[in-house]
Amino acid sequence: MPRKAKDEINEEKKVKKINSTKDSSxxxxxxxxxxxxxxxxxxxxxxxxxxxxxxxxxxxxxxHSTKNSNSKEVSSKTSVKRKTASRxxxxxxxxxxxxxxxxxxxxxxxxxxKTVVKLLAQTPNTLFVYxxxxxxxxxxxxxxxGEFFFNDTKPVLVIHNNTKNYxxxxxxxxxxxxxxxxxxxxxxxxxxxxxxxxxxxxxxxPDFLQISSSNDIQSPNDHILFDGLNNxxxxxxxxxxxxxxxxxxxxxxxxxxxVYDIKDFYENMYKDEYIDFDRLDFKRLPSS
Amino acid sequence: MNEPxxxxxxxxxxxxxxxxxxxxxxxxxxxxLYEAISETYIPLLLNFQKLxxxxxxxxxxxxxxxxxxxxxxxxxxxKRYIKYLKKHIELAKKEIERTSDNNKINELSQYYLKRYTxxxxxxxxxxxxxxxxxxxxxxxxxxxxxxxxxATHGYFPILYVTEQTVKAQIAVGVQTYEKYFGKKPRGxxxxxxxxxxxxxxxxxxxxxxxxITESHGILYANPTPIYGTYSPIVSPIGITCFxxxxxxxxxxxxxxxxxxxxFNYREFYRDIGYDAPYDYIKPYIAHNGIRVHTGIKYxxxxxxxxxxxxxxxxxxxxxxxxxxGHFMNSRIKQINEATKYMDKPPIILCPYDAELYGHWWYxxxxxxxxxxxxxxxxxxxxxxxxxxxxxxxxxxxxISTPCRSSWGANGYSEVWLNETNDxxxxxxxxxxxxxxxxxxxxxxxxxxxxxxVLNQCARELLLAQSSDWLFIITNGTMVDYAKxxxxxxxxxxNKLYEQIKSxxxxxxxxxxxxxxxxxxxxxxxxxxx
Numbered sequence: 001m002p003r004k005a006k007d008e009i010n011e012e013k014k015v016k017k018i019n020s021t022k023d024s025s026x027x028x029x030x031x032x033x034x035x036x037x038x039x040x041x042x043x044x045x046x047x048x049x050x051x052x053x054x055x056x057x058x059x060x061x062x063x064h065s066t067k068n069s070n071s072k073e074v075s076s077k078t079s080v081k082r083k084t085a086s087r088x089x090x091x092x093x094x095x096x097x098x099x100x101x102x103x104x105x106x107x108x109x110x111x112x113x114k115t116v117v118k119l120l121a122q123t124p125n126t127l128f129v130y131x132x133x134x135x136x137x138x139x140x141x142x143x144x145x146g147e148f149f150f151n152d153t154k155p156v157l158v159i160h161n162n163t164k165n166y167x168x169x170x171x172x173x174x175x176x177x178x179x180x181x182x183x184x185x186x187x188x189x190x191x192x193x194x195x196x197x198x199x200x201x202x203x204x205x206p207d208f209l210q211i212s213s214s215n216d217i218q219s220p221n222d223h224i225l226f227d228g229l230n231n232x233x234x235x236x237x238x239x240x241x242x243x244x245x246x247x248x249x250x251x252x253x254x255x256x257x258x259v260y261d262i263k264d265f266y267e268n269m270y271k272d273e274y275i276d277f278d279r280l281d282f283k284r285l286p287s288s
Numbered sequence: 289m290n291e292p293x294x295x296x297x298x299x300x301x302x303x304x305x306x307x308x309x310x311x312x313x314x315x316x317x318x319x320x321l322y323e324a325i326s327e328t329y330i331p332l333l334l335n336f337q338k339l340x341x342x343x344x345x346x347x348x349x350x351x352x353x354x355x356x357x358x359x360x361x362x363x364x365x366x367k368r369y370i371k372y373l374k375k376h377i378e379l380a381k382k383e384i385e386r387t388s389d390n391n392k393i394n395e396l397s398q399y400y401l402k403r404y405t406x407x408x409x410x411x412x413x414x415x416x417x418x419x420x421x422x423x424x425x426x427x428x429x430x431x432x433x434x435x436x437x438x439a440t441h442g443y444f445p446i447l448y449v450t451e452q453t454v455k456a457q458i459a460v461g462v463q464t465y466e467k468y469f470g471k472k473p474r475g476x477x478x479x480x481x482x483x484x485x486x487x488x489x490x491x492x493x494x495x496x497x498x499x500i501t502e503s504h505g506i507l508y509a510n511p512t513p514i515y516g517t518y519s520p521i522v523s524p525i526g527i528t529c530f531x532x533x534x535x536x537x538x539x540x541x542x543x544x545x546x547x548x549x550x551f552n553y554r555e556f557y558r559d560i561g562y563d564a565p566y567d568y569i570k571p572y573i574a575h576n577g578i579r580v581h582t583g584i585k586y587x588x589x590x591x592x593x594x595x596x597x598x599x600x601x602x603x604x605x606x607x608x609x610x611x612x613g614h615f616m617n618s619r620i621k622q623i624n625e626a627t628k629y630m631d632k633p634p635i636i637l638c639p640y641d642a643e644l645y646g647h648w649w650y651x652x653x654x655x656x657x658x659x660x661x662x663x664x665x666x667x668x669x670x671x672x673x674x675x676x677x678x679x680x681x682x683x684x685x686x687i688s689t690p691c692r693s694s695w696g697a698n699g700y701s702e703v704w705l706n707e708t709n710d711x712x713x714x715x716x717x718x719x720x721x722x723x724x725x726x727x728x729x730x731x732x733x734x735x736x737x738x739x740x741v742l743n744q745c746a747r748e749l750l751l752a753q754s755s756d757w758l759f760i761i762t763n764g765t766m767v768d769y770a771k772x773x774x775x776x777x778x779x780x781x782n783k784l785y786e787q788i789k790s791x792x793x794x795x796x797x798x799x800x801x802x803x804x805x806x807x808x809x810x811x812x813x814x815x816x817x
Contacts, residue, residue: 102800106779220692239683
């Protein structure tokens with residue numbers, strides 16, 4: 001972690017404290033966790049300012065995206081070549097190496113036009129999922145279920161807890177491409193299906209259509225597993241690789257256990273150093 | 289000498305993201321390196337040297353991350369550091385004149401002049417501009433154990449969605465270590481202490497014996513480790529994991545009564561970069577005229593007040609000595625308590641950001657020096673040890689799978705995955721998948737130009753994966769720079785990807801980014817196979 005960044009945070013905070021404390025709370029409401037990165041505004045064009053030397057052929061670079069509901073600019077900026085100002089020292093006229101440097105400008109592609117569902121674990125009780133459906137796949141569904149398929153159906157996420165064998169569903173919307181999902185059980189294996197359900201009974205599509213499913217992810221554990229021990233404790237000699245069983249009670253842990261509250265630990269230790277969690281407001285999640 | 293009742297292990301994590309801009313000297317972020325060299329790395333080396341000269345038997349462990357090693361080894365950055373020092377020497381000389389009417393401050397400006405002049409001497413004459421050899425020396429004589437880290441500090445718990453990218457982080461981390469230290473690393477500092485069991489097999493594959501995790505990486509492990517963090521555990525695959533001791537961390541870190549907040553210590557925020565008259569200080573602050581830290585600071589923390597007294601070196605040293613005594617006594621107490629319930633000597637693992645020592649906590653390196661001396665001369669209850677030595681002494685370790693965890697705020701992945709930075713991951717994952725695809729389709733490639741493109745793709749991907757960018761975005765300062773770096777590396781990666789796929793390689797472009805993103809000169813893209 002760059003310490004510097006931390007320092008500056010502190011500095012900022014100091015100033016903040018003096019000026020006003022309300023500032024942060026005001027901020028926290030403004031942003032929603034449902035990242036509805038609306039498709040409308042973002043320019044997808046990858047302004048790959050490709051640089052041409054005197055000789056070369058022109059490479060006008062196409063943007064990644066193929067869909068273009070909102071007249072996306074697929075500009076390829078004119079190539080620029082710049083000479084870094086060769087510094088001429090005032091005393092001597094010695095000119096340093098004149099180096100050609102290439103001007104570059106990049107924007108992140110809005111999408112990659114692939115059908116993906118990726119699932120990540122943010123905390124023991126919060127998963128993050130992002131997804132996309134390729135244009136090709138979209139057309140496939142339209143071909144199969146009619147041109148109003150995406151109007152007649154709504155997207156849903158089905159969250160599967162594969163450890164405890166249950167599933168639940170979250171309604172999402174077609175403006176979103178990612179979602180935070182609250183889950184009750186930590187330390188469990190999860191996966192997510194992206195699918196669609198008909199909005200009305202006239203729709204031609206099936207009751208549930210699976211579009212794609214995610215990778216599996218294990219949500220982290222969030223407590224001491226006092227019960228999971230059964231006095232069967234195995235030791236391995238890492239030099240000889242010999243494993244032995246020992247019968248040892250948990251008396252040690254329960255005596256020293258008072259310092260083992262991680263939350264309390266973090267709250268005390270990082271009171272000022274780290275992130276202002278009120279500002280980020282991780283607790284306010286839209287789903288479930 | 290009797291066997292001690294327990295052990296204490298200091299682990300300092302030295303890391304900075306790779307910042308290298310041959311195209312411009314205007315990037316303020318580049319100064320992170322110079323500040324860290326002057327305030328942390330050189331002071332640590334000097335204090336190690338003093339301890340050796342005073343025949344103090346000490347042990348310390350440091351992770352030196354691959355980006356940091358690449359920067360310390362970079363000729364341009366070495367030259368720029370010398371330039372930075374010369375400017376500081378010039379400024380310190382001016383300061384001696386400017387402060388001549390105030391005795392106390394004047395003494396301090398003379399101290400800074402001496403200090404920067406000495407830095408220049410140490411850097412140029414003693415270490416021949418390469419501090420890596422300085423650290424290597426202490427490893428070679430057995431007082432320092434250096435461990436490695438992920439190649440660019442990529443955060444494993446999120447990257448491992450594309451597993452080969454985690455494998456590559458580990459592989460390149462190990463290769464970089466071997467290049468600079470001439471042997472394999474025994475241990476790894478997992479980037480941000482981000483532990484996932486899935487990475488164990490790759491750690492094993494590349495010969496890693498042990499990793500450092502956050503406290504609950506051990507405490508919440510399965511089955512429950514019977515000694516808490518007072519002993520390491522070994523994962524079923526065979527990676528030994530040491531967890532951070534909470535009590536000692538709290539003592540150093542706590543914002544309320546942590547050591548660095550002592551009123552006699554140097555006040556970080558009072559810097560002549562902000563305090564001195566604008567026209568006077570202008571040549572020494574940011575190119576665009578924005579006031580920034582210079583490193584010359586004259587005040588002590590003093591108290592919870594805006595009025596700051598002048599810093600007094602002697603008082604600061606007195607405080608450091610007192611705190612070192614307090615730290616040592618607290619560990620003795622802790623160890624005596626723990627041994628009552630254990631059948632082997634406990635280990636107390638104290639991991640910190642290296643840059644805490646010196647840069648943030650100015651007196652930190654001195655505190656360590658005093659502490660190590662006290663531990664050696666003033667008590668017999670515990671000894672300093674490295675994790676590697678502890679494994680050698682006590683190889684019988686409880687088998688348990690560590691808990692998925694990190695040392696970021698709240699202990700999991702929130703810092704690197706939240707509403708401010710979650711948009712980044714799809715780009716990292718997509719580029720990761722493309723890189724794996726390239727490695728497979730070009731595995732037998734013989735064309736040198738194409739191999740260069742493939743290797744540069746690997747560098748761009750690795751640089752995009754630095755957890756630092758996500759951290760900076762979360763923290764909300766220097767955000768533009770972090771966002772630009774993600775865009776640049778993803779942009780360059782995708783451009784190269786298309787060029788090689790369409791067999792239309794722009795050599796001039798390739799050369800230009802090879803020069804900028806010159807990390808890992810020996811990288812082989814096949815690590816993604």
